[in-house]
Amino acid sequence: MQKPYVVMWKVTISLGAAIGHANPANPPTILVEAADTALYQANQDGRNRIKLAKHFNG
Incomplete structure (x- = not known):
C-alpha cells in the first residue's frame, strides 16, 4: 500500500501600501x-x- 504524499507549505507575506488620489500635480x-x-x-x-x-x- 502506498503512503499518502503530504505537502506542507509555509507562506509568508509582507505588504506595502499607499493611499491617495492621483492628479496632474501628483501622478x-x-x-x-x-x-x-x-x-x-x-x-x-x-x-x-x-x-x-x-x-x-497624493
Missing part, C-alpha cells in the same frame, strides 16, 4: 513609489508585516 507613479518604499520597510522589519506609506501627499 500615479508617486503613489507606486510610496507603496514600494513601504514594502521595502515591511521586508526590513521581518516576515508577515504590513506597512502603510507615511506622509503621502
Whole structure:
C-alpha cells in the first residue's frame, strides 16, 4: 500500500501600501513609489508585516 504524499507549505507575506488620489500635480507613479518604499520597510522589519506609506501627499 502506498503512503499518502503530504505537502506542507509555509507562506509568508509582507505588504506595502499607499493611499491617495492621483492628479496632474501628483501622478500615479508617486503613489507606486510610496507603496514600494513601504514594502521595502515591511521586508526590513521581518516576515508577515504590513506597512502603510507615511506622509503621502497624493
